[in-house]
Amino acid sequence: MSKIHVTTSVNGDAVEFLCDPRETLLDVLRDRLHLTGAKEGCGTGDCGACSVTLDGRLVCSCLVLGAEAEGHEIGTIEGIANGEELHPLQQKFIEHAALQCGICTPGILVATKALLEKNPDPTETEVRYWLAGNLCRCTGYDKIIRAVMDTAADLRSDMKEAT
Amino acid sequence: MSLDDVKTSGFKYVGTSPDRPDGVDKVTGRAKFGADAYAAGMLHGAIVRSPHAHARIISIDTTKAAAAEGVKAIVTRADFHTDLSGENWNIMENVMAGDTALYDGHAVAAIAATSVLAARDAAKLVEVTYEILPHVTDVDEAMAQGAPIIRAGAADNSVPDGLHPNVVRYHESGHGDVDAGFAEADLVIEDHFRTEATHQGYIEPHACLGTLGGDGKGEMWCTTQGHWNVQKICSALLGMETSQLRVTASEIGGGFGGKTTVFIEPVALALSRIANRPVKIVMSRSEVFRASGPTSSTSMDVKIGMKKDGTITAAKGVFRLQGGAFPSAPMEFTAMCAFAPYNLSNVKQIGYDVMANRPKQAAYRAPGSPMAAFAVESVIDELCKELGLDPIDTRLKNASHEGTKASYGPTFQRIGLVETLEAAKAHPHYSAPLKPGQGRGISCGFWFNFGGETSVSLALSMDGSAQIVVGTPDIGGSRASMALMAAEELGIPYENIRCTIADTASLGYNEVSHGSRVTYASGLATIKAARDAVKKLCGRAAAKWGIDPEAVDWVDGCAVPSGPNAGDFDPMPIAEICKRMGSTGGPIVGHFEASPEGAGVSFATHIVDAEVDPETGKTSIVRYTVVQDAGKAIHPAYVEGQYQGGAAQGIGWALNEEYIYGKDGRLQNDVFLDYRIPVASDLPMIDTVIVEVPNPGHPYGVRGVGETSIVPPMAAIANAVSQAAGVRMTELPMSPPRVLKAMDDAKGG
Amino acid sequence: MHYHTPASFDEAAALAASATGITRFLAGGTDVLVQLRADIVTPDTLIDIKHIAGVHDIIQMPNGGWQIGIAVTGAEMTEHPALAAAWPGVVEAMDLVGSTQIQGRATLTGNLCNGSPAADSVPAMVAADASVSVCGPKGAHKVAVLDIPTAPGRTSLAKGEMVTAINLPAREPGGGDAYLRFIPRTEMDIAVVGCGVNLRVDGGKITHARVSLGAVAPTVLLVGEAADAIIGSTLDDAALDRLAAAASAACNPIDDKRGTIEFRIHVAGVLARRTAKIAYDRAIAAGE
Structure with missing residues (x-):
């Protein structure tokens, strides 16, 4: 063919x-x-x-x-990373133990990066619904949601400082 | 080891939660999982599977497939070793059907071709002629007289006379006199429970890359919980010497018990042996559901007697487990775990292993125990409700403790059930007000935990850093835990240690990463290997100082004289000793090999609030708290992760996950769209409480934590839903149609 | 499989008309590619319509009606404030289809032409009295959305015919619509029952109504009796009871892995009430 x-x-x-x-x-x-x-x-x-x-x-x-x-x-x-410099989401996922096996992690990072670019201040519910199409079988999502919320808060305060 | 030998305090590294060593690889996409391997000249495999639940294979015509573009090899059962028996025969039969296809999705042939599409296209050209046989997929129907016989003669001699040939194993255990115990009770409740099969649901499908050349030497890369096991089984199925096959475990994208056996790995090797090229096989999600191991489905009867003060006088359970078309259902675990949380004078448990036309069940996180807890803890809840007793106080009154003769035989050593119940009772969740339409459930859960063959090697480098080589695939961050324990023993920073999962040629045999054994057994072996290395380090310092090795202690990464009598020498740091290792006796390597048997049993208590929509029967989980005994949490964040993950899987099992078979015996929901695992928006945050009651069988008191967390959820949720819905739910999953019907029936009755 | 990227509707329709074997149009691909991967349907001819001019546009017509291009994704609809204000039920229905990722690709037209009785956007479009523009051998014409599905997986579109746009009427004053579905989880499921309601109020009283149901029959249902049950009312409890009864009575569902017959019939009534209340509140708000 x-x-x-x-x-x-x-x-x-x-x-x-x-x-x-x-x-x-x-x-x-x-x-x-x-x-x-x-x-x-x-x-x-x-x-x-x-x-x-x-x-x-x-x-x-x-x-x-x-x-x-x-x-x-x-x-x-x-x-997503800039050379050896991790994106803040990548860093926070490691810090928050937001991955166990890691198979869903690339997809979840791509998805959450898209979320924070569209909505820098999402609620927990908004994060959960945005990520509903990213299955994770290891974590129960708890630490993933915390990592995303924490990154979003950090990025917002970085933005404030910059302005 | 006695508890006196267990170090329980004064840790420097253990009990902290540093970044995992594989973190960067996993957040950047660099980590190599099963399907991420490629080899020069690689072919792609595709498997032809039975569309029938039960059918005799009359013929397999591969003529058209063989002629298709790009096809390099085709195998059927005839291409595997024939002289097999016992579990090896069972696995062989499951990997590739012999004369009969035993379930929808059973492999009957396989193709290797130059591209994935060419292999899939060619697989469609294989013409299999079947004679369709009657089938049965339900556990109770499979035991009933007249049910189609899956395989005559499969039963072992434990099975009493008069049972259907599909009942292949029988278990009975307990102590005391249950009839006398029931007579003493003020209230006896007996109920019937059913649970449907669920799948482990790891997001990474099975994947492997195998090479087997004409020289009889093989290489296998695969996603697995235990590559020595893959080596052992694959070599048996291919009729080769075990040591000639080297297996390397990829990063593993979830297993939960489902990757403790083989499915496609022997097939890739058989295809490679014919094609003389590497062959990669990756299962589709549909293949994962249809042909890799789900849990057993169950039918259970539980009867418990209680006095008005909450004392349980007797307990009896009958557990019928369907484990697919092979003797494999973990019914003895179901039976043995069922009443383990309780200190009972009269207890009896019976188990039946039943075959049906379904895929061979595989272990799933505390295999067999969650179903038992669902039934037992539901009856206890009902007794508490009828007698007006507090569910935690009642469980405390009956709780197993050190010295209790366990329902399954042995006497418990130090255990932490009482501590989890007390922590649950003290947790703000337990006393928080409920809203209308909500119910609160609690449940206890038990799992044995395992030890198993373990081999660890710890090599020091010349700069004083250390590399640990373990043989247990890292599923949830165990490399971090190993490095923490080694750091503790060696007295060097966590960052100076790298932990690697060795291939099968690099260490002695390691049992599969299952039974919550990794942090316990590989951890114990890591500590002992580190102590072995420390002993050698001390010996080098002693030789340099010219003193007795016994007179040297190891403190904070340095050799020091053990006291004023030993001599007056400055501490000798690890880096200094290692720098000169070549001239002071050669490489310094610590190692440890054993089958540790002190895996401490583990208990948990869960609290859950559920809200039921009275108009649709739909349940929402609004609050969840896990309390579990970890013995000692080496890396607390990963311990929490195990608790949360188990709870989430339990929520799925309780509410929506199930294998749905049609009347034709075919699996109807072989995609994630209809096999409904919890998504992020389905769940609340999952609160965790780590209780630490040290396990006397581990140097730091570690107990396995991976499995117990899935034992209580279904019972706890059933208790919450039953309260919210006003009707006892006795069947899983508690899907909206089932809950709505139960509410309607309760109203009507 | 042959893959084509025609630049015009005429070219696309001509390709479809002359193709042999199985032909599929590719918009968002969220059904076509699933069926391809699962070996359910492997088209001989695949016509990617996303290169045709105008297919990505949402246009408000001079009469206030809306024309939605056949490659407009769910995400693009949700991000269009004026469309979402005019037809919140239709936009929300489309937004319920699949995940965020699916929303980045899936289209209203695809959801309709896939022919699933459980398609979320279809009952909402039927309640809205939407139509599709069709081109093909018989020339350009319009067909009511209600008349497109003929059976599960089948549509009334003839060989060589294709949808060129979806048309929603102008939102009239005092009007509101809503769509709800029942699924076992919170996301990612196929509707077990879906219900669309579009109505107009005048002085608190319902003057016009259209009530539709999905996943309870081989094709989407427009339930006249359910609309009649609330027209003339202020959506009081008695009207809601009549509505629920009419909705349940209209169902002709099957037992399957997603729900039982009795469950679907019951939930159709429950959803009709809940959906009507939302539409009614929206209509009242729009009339103020």
């Missing part, structure tokens, strides 16, 4: 690949670009472990075709 040539951008880097029309963006990220931070927990958009951003919009990469990436900008977990 003939493959489709796709030109796109991943974490700001120009990327080209060939893919089968049936391959998802998740398949392409993992198997062709070897960016394995996005995980396949279900393949049906129910678990959020494959969360990425598509032109800044949070999506499940298992529900986007690789071919659809043409001309768009993809953001993955691998692009």
Whole structure:
């Protein structure tokens, strides 16, 4: 079967690949670009472990075709830290013990980063509903929610200081 | 070890919650899980699975599949070792069906091809001819006369005469005279309970990458709770020498007991042996639900007698567990755990292991115990309600303590049930007012905890830092706990220690990460290995000083003379000793190998508030508190995480999670959309209280904490929901239609 | 599978008309890709409509009505304050579909054309009396949303026909709508029952009403008896009782893994009451 040539951008880097029309963006990220931070927990958009951003919009990469990436900008977990400098969310997740096995962590970080960019002052309920599509089986979500709320508070006070 | 030998205070590192060593890898996406491995020339595997619950395999025609583009190997049962018996045969049969497909999703053939899509496409071309057989999936129906026989002759000699051939094992235990005990009671309540199977629901599907060459040497990378076990089983199923297969455990994306066996790993090796190329297999979520281990479903009868003052006079339980198409249901654990929290003069428990056309059950967090707690703690709650007794006071009155003859036989050593009940009673949650429509439930829970084969090595580097090598995959942060315990013993900072999970070629046999054994057993071994290394460090200092090694103590990372009589020498720091290790006797390595048997049993008490919508039967969990004895919390934040995670899984089991089989015997909800695990918006914050009653079997008093936390939730929630709904709920899950119907029936009756 | 990215509706419809085998249109992909991954439907021809001009737009027409492009996502609807103010029930219904991630992709048109009896946005659109614009061999025309689903997984759209926009009427003064669904969890489930109510009030009295139900029959139901039960009332308890009874009576559900027949019938009545109250309060607020 003939493959489709796709030109796109991943974490700001120009990327080209060939893919089968049936391959998802998740398949392409993992198997062709070897960016394995996005995980396949279900393949049906129910678990959020494959969360990425598509032109800044949070999506499940298992529900986007690789071919659809043409001309768009993809953001993955691998692009969240600035070199060795962790994003405040990444730092807080470690500090708050907000991960156990860590398989859902990349998806949850991509999702919460998108949340805080849209809503810097979310309530606990807002965080919980925003993350309803990111399943975690280890933590009971408690420490995840605390880490997100704490990061949001820190970022807000940083912003205040800056202004 | 007696309690006098247990260090319970004066810790410098233990009891703190530093950042985990694998934290950065896991928040940046760098950590390598099962599906994250790639190899040059790698093929992708796909598995052909039975769409029938029970069917004889007449023929498997692979002609079309073999001719498909990119296909390099096809295997069926004939490609595996034949001379197998016992559990190895059971696992083989589960990994790849022999002459009969025993459940929906049972593997019957597998393909390796050059791409995932090519393998999946080719799998669809395999033509299997089945003769459909009658099936049974319900535990009570499977025991009933006339039920389809899953496999004649599977029962062992524990099973009394006259039972259906699907009853394959029987357990009976207890002490005293239950009939006499019931006669003494002021009130006897007996009820029937049922629970549906649930899945461990780890977010990472099973995944592996296997290579097996013509030279008979194999390599396996996989997500597992125990890679020595993978090595042992895979080598048996492939008919190879165990040591010729090296298994490396990936980071593990959740297991909860479900990754203690093998499913796809032997298949990848068998395909690789034919194709002579590495083969990667990753299960889909649907395959995980259909073909990897769920829990048992149960049917239970519990009868308890109580005096007006709350004294339990007798208790009896009958526990029927369905564990899939193999003898494997953990019914003896169910029976043995059922009444363990209580100091009983008269107790009897009976268990039945029943086969049905479902996937082979696998361990799930305290396997068997949560179901028993649901039934037993519900009856106790009902007795308290009828007799007007406080549920915590009543449990305190009957609570097991040091010296109690346990319902399952042994005499308890130091245990912490009373302390958890007292902490629960004192917790503000227990006395907080409830709103209309809400109910409060409490429950106790018990789990044994295990030790098992454990091997740890601790090597010192020339700069005085240390590397620990353990063999138990890190599921919830155990590398941090090991490093804390080693830091404590060596007297060097936590940051100067790196803990790695070794492959099977690098250490002695390590039992699977299960039974809440890792912090206990690998922790104990880490401490002993560190002490071994310290002894060697002291020996080097003694030689340098020219004094007896016995005259050297180890204090804060330095060798020091043990007293004025030993001599007058400046403390010799670890870095100084290690710098010269090459010329003072060679590398300094501490190690420890044993099967520690002092895993202290563990108890918990949970409090939960639930609110039931009277118009729809929908339950919301509005407040939750876990109180559990950790013995000693090495890394308190991860202990809390275990408590919270167990509670959350229990909430799912209580309210919405269940295996739903159609009349055709096929699993209907094999996706997360319909297998409803709790999402973030379903849960409240989960409060935790860590009680520390030291375990005399561990140098720091550690008890396993991973499993007990899932034992009380279903009972506690059932007690809360029953109070809120005004009707006793006896079946799990307490899904909205079931609760609404119970409320309607109660009104009508 | 062949993947196409037509630049116009004509091109897309022509592709669909000439395709052999199974054809699917790809908007947000949240159903099409699930079915592909699960081997339920592997299309021979997949037509990605997101490159067609205008499909991402939400437009208010001169008459006050709304035209929603077929690639507009749930998130884009929720982020459109004027649309959310005019048709809160429709916007909330769409917002209930799946997770935040799904909202970044899923579309009203996709939710409708997937043909699920449990689609959340469909009862809300039916209550709103929405229509779809269709192009194809028979030319451009409009069809009521109510007439699109014909059976689970099936629509009335003929080969070569495709939806080009969704049309919502102008919100009239004193009007309000709402949609509620019942699910076992708080999120991520498929509706066990869904109910849409759209009504107008004048002086506290309901003058017009449309009541719809989802997931209780092979296709979405517009329940005239339920609307009649509250028209002329101030949504007093007696009217709510009549409404609930009419809603329950209209149900023709199945027993399945998501709910029993008796549960669905009962909850349809419960939801009808709750939904009507919200719509009524909104209508009163709009009339003030």
